Amino acid sequence: KSYLQQIKSNARLNVFNEVFEQEALAAAKNIDERIASGASLGKLAGMVIAIKDNICYKGHKVSASSKILADFTSIYSATIVERLLAEDAIIIGRCNCDEFAMGAANENSFFGPVKNFADETRVSGGSSGGSAVAVQAGMCHAAIGTDTGGSVRQPAAFCGVIGLKPTYGRISRHGIISYASSFDQVGPLTQSIEDALLLLEIMAGPDEFDGTLSTKPVPESKKHSRDTGKKNIAYLQEALSSPGVDDEIKNKLISYIEKLRADGHIVKPVSFELLDYLVPAYYILAMAEASSNLARYDGVHFGYRSPEATDLVSTYKRSRSEGFGKEVKRRIMLGTFVLSAGYYDAYYAKAQKVRRLIKEKTEQLLQEYDFILTPTAPEPAFEMGIKEKDPVVNYLHDIFTVQASLAGLPAISLPAGNNSKGLPLGLQLIAKNFAEQELLSFSDYFL
Numbered sequence: 246k247s248y249l250q251q252i253k254s255n256a257r258l259n260v261f262n263e264v265f266e267q268e269a270l271a272a273a274k275n276i277d278e279r280i281a282s283g284a285s286l287g288k289l290a291g292m293v294i295a296i297k298d299n300i301c302y303k304g305h306k307v308s309a310s311s312k313i314l315a316d317f318t319s320i321y322s323a324t325i326v327e328r329l330l331a332e333d334a335i336i337i338g339r340c341n342c343d344e345f346a347m348g349a350a351n352e353n354s355f356f357g358p359v360k361n362f363a364d365e366t367r368v369s370g371g372s373s374g375g376s377a378v379a380v381q382a383g384m385c386h387a388a389i390g391t392d393t394g395g396s397v398r399q400p401a402a403f404c405g406v407i408g409l410k411p412t413y414g415r416i417s418r419h420g421i422i423s424y425a426s427s428f429d430q431v432g433p434l435t436q437s438i439e440d441a442l443l444l445l446e447i448m449a450g451p452d453e454f455d456g457t458l459s460t461k462p463v464p465e466s467k468k469h470s471r472d473t474g475k476k477n478i479a480y481l482q483e484a485l486s487s488p489g490v491d492d493e494i495k496n497k498l499i500s501y502i503e504k505l506r507a508d509g510h511i512v513k514p515v516s517f518e519l520l521d522y523l524v525p526a527y528y529i530l531a532m533a534e535a536s537s538n539l540a541r542y543d544g545v546h547f548g549y550r551s552p553e554a555t556d557l558v559s560t561y562k563r564s565r566s567e568g569f570g571k572e573v574k575r576r577i578m579l580g581t582f583v584l585s586a587g588y589y590d591a592y593y594a595k596a597q598k599v600r601r602l603i604k605e606k607t608e609q610l611l612q613e614y615d616f617i618l619t620p621t622a623p624e625p626a627f628e629m630g631i632k633e634k635d636p637v638v639n640y641l642h643d644i645f646t647v648q649a650s651l652a653g654l655p656a657i658s659l660p661a662g663n664n665s666k667g668l669p670l671g672l673q674l675i676a677k678n679f680a681e682q683e684l685l686s687f688s689d690y691f692l
């Protein structure tokens with residue numbers, strides 16, 4: 246009830262696309278009754294969770310914050326939803342996000358932007374902006390987002406919460422509305438490391454509906470303890486030398502580097518030679534995959550159909566023209582372009598090769614170091630409306646988050662205090678493949 250109250254009194258933040266009020270209350274009552282009767286309960290009993298509105302939950306609407314799916318109802322639940330419910334989580338509603346998870350400010354939603362609870366004139370970050378503010382503003386205990394190129398980590402940084410992107414292949418994507426399938430991962434947004442680990446433990450592991458999943462043992466909350474060992478940490482030199490990074494973020498990074506060194510950790514600057522290629526490679530591949538994934542919204546199979554359509558071709562054209570927002574259309578067009586005959590080798594195939602190099606070089610670095618430390622984003626939450634006009638400026642903003650996405654590595658954004666304006670700052674740690682347990686054990690150091 247207190248979470249519902251918090252949602253209602255802060256409705257102006259535009260966090261939820263829908264609140265499952267009656268259902269959440271009934272689920273809570275059911276848990277109370279089972280406690281009273283001495284029945285055994287799941288590991289998440291009583292944990293109130295908000296889910297990003299690109300995660301299917303049977304019998305509930307799922308819109309990806311797009312007009313094209315605004316009235317679409319899921320006919321099955323995502324594997325992660327089934328796993329959360331099986332452990333008695335209470336799902337309180339579906340959170341606003343960028344349309345089809347495309348964006349880094351939550352300003353691309355058909356339902357309007359999400360406001361940052363720390364400063365309502367500023368963005369929440371994105372694309373899981375609603376999920377981040379839901380945790381920041383105490384509207385739920387934890388939230389679930391998706392991260393393709395930073396969408397859990399960057400809004401977590403903008404909102405002062407923890408955001409974890411697991412290794413690619415850790416958590417099932419079955420029932421998640423696809424954006425770029427070779428990058429998409431589900432991740433928790435939480436106030437504590439313990440909650441991030443618990444949610445990871447429950448959501449992770451093989452699933453017959455997602456062939457990309459690893460059979461490696463999943464991280465376990467019972468094994469969790471703060472890691473006090475001395476670490477080898479690399480930090481990205483360019484984060485301190487680049488004029489594009491906010492001064493207060495640089496100072497924050499420096500203060501953590503000094504503290505880590507004072508505590509006996511080895512912290513060394515590294516220069517990532519492929520830095521300039523991270524954002525271009527990510528966007529070429531993500532847009533190519535998106536253009537293919539979004540071909541299914543044709544006005545016939547599901548979702549919005551234009552009332553003006555007169556025949557099959559006009560059904561396709563009008564439904565897609567009217568149903569998709571501007572950024573989604575831009576990406577479909579660019580993605581189709583880089584995949585088309587004559588351009589495929591120059592763009593798509595080239596970007597695949599660059600991705601391979603980025604993955605190899607990053608993994609090499611992680612053979613020498615336990616973690617790579619970077620800011621999560623080059624600046625704190627920015628004012629609403631200022632970046633909408635220039636997509637390239639927006640894309641460059643993802644410079645620190647896309648490396649782990651391209652390489653498939655686990656990465657976490659950790660709250661690192663506020664700047665002089667009271668805006669949250671976040672730092673990112675990238676770890677070795679499937680080293681989430683180690684990553685989370687060490688993350689405690691920052692909190």
Ligand code: GLN
Nearest residue numbers: 346348349393394395396
């Ligand atoms: N900002 C990036 C993009 O727009 C990442 C989004 C995401 O992780 N879903 O593609």
